[in-house]
Amino acid sequence: MYAAAASAAVIIGIYGVASKRNMLKTIIGIEIITSSVGLNFLALGSRGGIVDPLAQSIVVVSIAIGACVAAVALSIMINVFRHYGSLDLRKLRRLRW
Amino acid sequence: MKNGPENQLAIITVILLAVVAFTFVSEILGATLFSLPSRPPLEKFLWTYRGLDVIIQGFIVFAAAAAVAALFRVEKGPGAVEEVAIEEEPEKGED
Amino acid sequence: MVDVEIPLLVQPLVILLSTAVLTPLIDIVGKQAKAEKIRDIFAIAGFVAAFYSLINLHSAISSAGPQTYVLGTFGVPAGGVQLTADLLSVYMALIFCGIGLLVAIYSVRYMEVDSGLDKYYALLLTLVAGMIGVAFSGDFFNLYVFWEIMCISSYTLVSFRKYRWEPVEAGFKYLVMSTVGSLLALYAISLLYGYTGTVNLKQLSTIISSGQISASPLSLYFTIGMIITGFGVTASMVPLHTWLPDAHPAAPSSISAMLSGVVIKTGVYAICRSLFTIFSPASFDYGTVLMIFGILTMTVANLMALMQRDIKRLLAYSSIVNIGYILTGVGIGGYALSHYPSPKLATPIAVFALMGAMFHVLNHAVGKGLLFLCSGCFVHEAKTRDIPELEGIGRKMTWTGTSFSIGLLALAGVPPLSGFWSKLFIILAGFSIPEDSFMKFISILVVLNSIFAASYYLWLMQRIMLKEPKPKIANAVEAPASMLLPIVILAALTIVIGIWPGAIIGLAESAGRVLLGG
Numbered sequence: 280m281y282a283a284a285a286s287a288a289v290i291i292g293i294y295g296v297a298s299k300r301n302m303l304k305t306i307i308g309i310e311i312i313t314s315s316v317g318l319n320f321l322a323l324g325s326r327g328g329i330v331d332p333l334a335q336s337i338v339v340v341s342i343a344i345g346a347c348v349a350a351v352a353l354s355i356m357i358n359v360f361r362h363y364g365s366l367d368l369r370k371l372r373r374l375r376w
Numbered sequence: 377m378k379n380g381p382e383n384q385l386a387i388i389t390v391i392l393l394a395v396v397a398f399t400f401v402s403e404i405l406g407a408t409l410f411s412l413p414s415r416p417p418l419e420k421f422l423w424t425y426r427g428l429d430v431i432i433q434g435f436i437v438f439a440a441a442a443a444v445a446a447l448f449r450v451e452k453g454p455g456a457v458e459e460v461a462i463e464e465e466p467e468k469g470e471d
Numbered sequence: 472m473v474d475v476e477i478p479l480l481v482q483p484l485v486i487l488l489s490t491a492v493l494t495p496l497i498d499i500v501g502k503q504a505k506a507e508k509i510r511d512i513f514a515i516a517g518f519v520a521a522f523y524s525l526i527n528l529h530s531a532i533s534s535a536g537p538q539t540y541v542l543g544t545f546g547v548p549a550g551g552v553q554l555t556a557d558l559l560s561v562y563m564a565l566i567f568c569g570i571g572l573l574v575a576i577y578s579v580r581y582m583e584v585d586s587g588l589d590k591y592y593a594l595l596l597t598l599v600a601g602m603i604g605v606a607f608s609g610d611f612f613n614l615y616v617f618w619e620i621m622c623i624s625s626y627t628l629v630s631f632r633k634y635r636w637e638p639v640e641a642g643f644k645y646l647v648m649s650t651v652g653s654l655l656a657l658y659a660i661s662l663l664y665g666y667t668g669t670v671n672l673k674q675l676s677t678i679i680s681s682g683q684i685s686a687s688p689l690s691l692y693f694t695i696g697m698i699i700t701g702f703g704v705t706a707s708m709v710p711l712h713t714w715l716p717d718a719h720p721a722a723p724s725s726i727s728a729m730l731s732g733v734v735i736k737t738g739v740y741a742i743c744r745s746l747f748t749i750f751s752p753a754s755f756d757y758g759t760v761l762m763i764f765g766i767l768t769m770t771v772a773n774l775m776a777l778m779q780r781d782i783k784r785l786l787a788y789s790s791i792v793n794i795g796y797i798l799t800g801v802g803i804g805g806y807a808l809s810h811y812p813s814p815k816l817a818t819p820i821a822v823f824a825l826m827g828a829m830f831h832v833l834n835h836a837v838g839k840g841l842l843f844l845c846s847g848c849f850v851h852e853a854k855t856r857d858i859p860e861l862e863g864i865g866r867k868m869t870w871t872g873t874s875f876s877i878g879l880l881a882l883a884g885v886p887p888l889s890g891f892w893s894k895l896f897i898i899l900a901g902f903s904i905p906e907d908s909f910m911k912f913i914s915i916l917v918v919l920n921s922i923f924a925a926s927y928y929l930w931l932m933q934r935i936m937l938k939e940p941k942p943k944i945a946n947a948v949e950a951p952a953s954m955l956l957p958i959v960i961l962a963a964l965t966i967v968i969g970i971w972p973g974a975i976i977g978l979a980e981s982a983g984r985v986l987l988g989g
Contacts, residue, residue, distance in 0.1 A: 282665070289658060290393045296651055298386030305647055312654045316661055323665030332421035334664065337612050339422065340429050341657065344619045347440035348650055351623055354447040355630050355643050362636040371640045396693070428552040429616050432604065435488050436620045439597045442495070443627035446590035451634050453584065 281322030288315035302359065302366045306352045313345035479531055480539070480556050482524040483564065483603055490517030491596035498589035511579045514592040518572035518599070525568055525603075529561045539609065553671060555609030559985040562829065562978055563606040563740050566836050570732045571599035573957035577844050578725045580951045581851060585723075591631060598624035598729065602737050611660050611670040614741065615653070622649055622705070625734055629722040641721035645714040652704025652711065656741075659697035662690075663749070675749045691750065695757050698745055699764075706738025707791050708798065709768040715791060716775070720783035720856065724847025727783060731790040732840035736832050739797050747805070747986040752821075753812050758805025761798050762913050769795030769920040777927055781856045782846050785931065786839065789882065792924055793835040799917055800828030800897040803910065808987070811904065818987065820903050825983030827896030830975060834881065834889045834968070841878035841961035845871050848950040848958070849935075853943070858931070863940035867947040870955055872936050874962040879932045881965045883925035889968035892976070894921055 292315055295308030317338040324334030356366070363370050422430065477485055494510055494517075501509035537557035556564075575595060582588055601621030608614040626649070630642030664670055667678045679691070704711045715735075719727045746757055769792050776788035804824035811817040848871045849864050850856050865872025881888035884895075894917075901914030940947075949955070968975050 286397050287394075289654075290390055290397060293393065293651065294386055294390040296647060297389060298383050302643065309647065309650050309654070312651065316654055316658045319658065319661045320664060323661060331668070332417060333425075333668075333670070336422045336426040336429070337664075337670070340426070340433050340612075340616060343433050344436055344616065347436050347623055348619070348646075350440050351443045351447075351626055352643075352646050352650070354444045355626070355639060355646060358447055358630065358633045358639045359643055362639055371643065399689075426552055428554070429613055432613075432616050432620065435491075435597065435600075436616070436623060438492060439594060439620055439623050439627075442590045442593045442597075443623060446587045446594065446627055446631060447633055449587040449590075451586055453586075 281325070282319055285315050285319035285322055288318065291315075300368055302356050302368055305368065306349060306356065309352065310345060310349055313341065313348075317341055479524065479528050480554055480607065483521040483528070483568065484600055484607070486517060486521045486524060487596050487600035487603065490514060490520075491593045491600065494593045494596065495589040508579065510589055510592060511575075514596060515572070515575050515579075517596060518568065518575050521599075521603075522565070522568045522572055525561060525565050528556060529558075529565065532556060532558060532561055552613050553609035554607045554613070556607050557985050558978075559744075559829075559982040560606040562982040563736070563832070564603045566736070566833055567599055567602040567606065567733045570729065570836055570840050571595065573840065573960060574725045574729050574844075577728075577847070577954055577957045578723075580954045581725055581847055582723060585632065587631075591628070594624045594628050595726075595729070597621075598628065598734070602733060605737050605741060609672055611663070611672060611675070611745065614745075615657055615660060618653060618656075618737075618741065621734065621737060622653060625726075625730060628726045629718045629730070631723055631726065638721040641714075641717035645718040648704055648711070648714045652701045654701070655697050655704075656701025659694045659701060662694050662697070666690075672745070672748045676751070679749060680751050680754070688755075691755070695746065695750060695755065696760075699742055699757070699760065702738045702741040702745070703764070704738070705735060706742060706798070707735050707768075707794055708764050709771050709791070709795075712768070712772070712791050716784050716787045719787035719790065719843075720781055724783070724843055724850065727787075727847070728840040728843035731787065731843055732836040735790065735794055736797075736836060739794065739801070739832070742798075743801055743986055752805045752808035752987075754809070756806070756809040758802045758807070758809055761802030762806060763802075765795045765797075765799030765802050766913060766916050766920075767795075768792070768798060769917070773920055773923050773927075776924075780858050782849070782858050782861060782931075783843070783856055785858070785927070786842050786846060789924065789928070790835070790839055792920065793831065793839070793882070795920070796894065796897060796917065797828045797831050797835070799913065800824050800831065800900070803897065803900050803913070804828070804983075804986075806910065807900075807904070810907075816904075820900055821987055822980065822983055823896060823903070824900035825986055826976065826980040827893050827900060829982045830896065830972075830979040831890075831893035833975060833979070834893045834965075837961050837964050837968070838878050838882045838890060841874060841958060841965065842882070844954075844958050844961070845875040845878065848954055849875075851950070851954075852947040858934060860941065860943060862934050862938040863936075864944050864947055865936035867940055867944065868949050871950055871958060874958045876932050876936055877962045877965055879928040881969065883928040884921055885925075887966075887969050889965050889972065889975075891969065892972045 289312055292308050292312035295311060296305050299305055320334045320338050321330055324331035360366055494514055497513045498510040501507050537555060539553055539555045582591060597620055601617050601624060604617030605614055605621060608617055626642055626646045629645055630638045632638045660670060663675060667675055669675060707715045719730055722730060772788045772791035776785050779785040779788065804821040807817045807820040848868065849861055853861055853864055865875060881890045884890045898914050898917055901910050904910055
């Protein structure tokens with residue numbers, strides 16, 4: 280049941296990345312996907328109340344990686360703000376063809 | 377939710393993904409899961425079996441620190457000049 | 472001193488990662504001593520040491536068989552991390568490290584006007600370390616961890632020149648698309664973990680091929696689809712390629728050479744390794760999908776490449792075309808194995824197709840690296856990337872222009888150069904079963920796309936080399952020697968491989984066989 284919720288949350292995260300106009304919401308969507316995939320690992324590894332330690336260690340490492348990706352993403356976003364003056368993703372249209 | 381075409385495309389994608397996921401997640405729910413091998417709890421497991429992952433994760437943190445330092449460095453000169461070729465003028469202002 | 476014996480398998484990773492961590496410290500020392508180039512020399516020394524240890528590893532594997540390494544004393548239970556190096560891994564790792572070394576030599580002069588170069592070299596070292604780790608990992612989650620170290624380094628290196636708008640915009644798009652792709656692949660890993668209880672590639676393959684899990688083939692195909700999509704974002708397959716034409720031109724030219732030459736090949740390697748190892752090609756048909764996407768990739772990117780007036784953007788689209796060739800080659804191998812299960816018929820064809828694909832990985836890495844480094848020299852002199860402005864610059868910069876032409880001819884598939892052989896193998900593998908018209912149709916499309924690509928390569932060569940230079944670039948001088956050295960080495964390598972392909976064919980064939988036998 281948690282696995283179904285995790286899969287639904289991945290889809291919500293992908294929707295967030297695809298449709299939001301604000302770059303910050305896009306990055307939040309990426310973090311939602313990270314957390315949901317982690318939840319999927321834990322859900323598929325649990326028996327009664329005990330969770331397989333392999334799944335736990337995978338999730339621990341994956342949370343750290345997600346934090347690093349968010350840090351780099353936010354730094355790039357701040358640089359975009361310095362150039363374009365707004366966080367609107369639709370303004371990043373200068374490179375088209 | 378007034379984003380127009382991007383929003384509609386995203387909603388269509390999400391509906392397609394939801395259909396696909398529903399078809400397959402029901403498989404997962406009905407599946408009998410693997411039998412859990414006996415393993416030490418998390419603290420011992422992480423370091424005896426997954427030590428390499430944690431060490432490499434340490435280097436990821438180093439790379440992220442170098443990345444943030446590089447993206448926030450202070451430039452002193454104009455840097456390299458390489459003009460890009462674009463077909464039309466960049467739009468300035470509101471569009 | 473402590474007597475530390477680092478196993479041969481782990482040596483390249485240890486060398487590259489420790490050099491990466493020490494480079495900012497060496498930079499501080501260098502700034503105090505007013506000799507800033509020390510950090511460049513230090514980084515280049517790190518690459519040379521890693522390349523040397525990879526050559527030793529290759530000879531060790533050729534004589535002794537695949538090497539494995541496990542951290543800790545417990546052997547490999549279902550939870551242990553395993554690094555495995557077989558001939559395919561070390562083949563790819565040699566390509567990654569070699570191109571990294573040449574790019575580092577090139578960057579010494581090319582990047583000298585930029586600041587923050589200690590972080591540049593540190594990130595370049597972690598980029599190559601991550602790629603070699605992806606090639607060496609025997610465990611799916613370990614692959615993901617090394618994949619992420621490669622991705623984080625590449626996002627930053629694309630946006631390295633953050634004082635202009637273009638790298639920053641391109642870097643953000645690249646980051647978002649590539650991160651979602653990696654997370655989709657991680658989702659597929661979690662589904663496989665849910666079915667089998669392990670993430671070790673060898674154990675996954677035994678469990679899935681023995682059929683003892685309760686998943687229907689349909690859900691396994693869903694997992695295959697997620698793996699292809701997730702890794703396909705970085706490999707720039709067609710519906711997922713839109714980050715590439717923005718990111719490759721916007722990056723500094725040395726990093727464009729790295730990205731086009733080796734980082735996108737890592738995506739193809741991850742698809743091949745995970746699909747062929749875990750899902751036996753005889754029972755799962757993913758060759759058809761890879762072939763169709765390969766043809767789609769080639770055709771769409773060829774059409775888009777014609778419309779470009781930015782030299783690096785045109786080269787970026789041509790990288791996508793070449794990934795299409797490689798994916799088609801891999802797809803022909805998988806298709807032959809799944810549709811013609813008799814080993815006497817299918818295995819030689821599959822070996823031939825995979826050998827062509829692996830050989831093309833090397834050819835494209837060398838050729839596209841050469842092209843991007845040359846165009847970096849052109850742009851460095853002319854300060855613009857616009858092809859109409861760059862016309863005729865090859866006449867002013869003769870060494871660079873000649874090497875550029877050699878690279879274009881090699882990728883176009885002109886006979887005595889290296890690209891001819893790999894394309895020939897892929898096309899011949901497609902034609903080898905006369906009664907299968909689908910494979911023949913695919914091969915005919917590969918031939919047509921190859922001719923089409925040759926046409927715009929020759930058009931570009933004519934514009935760069937044969938036209939009259941405009942007054943704006945009349946003062947262009949030849950590039951400095953340290954920027955010319957990697958270019959000349961790559962051009963010479965192209966010619967040598969073209970004339971004597973035997974050694975490389977042997978390497979590529981053994982690399983391809985690993986996918987079938989492992």
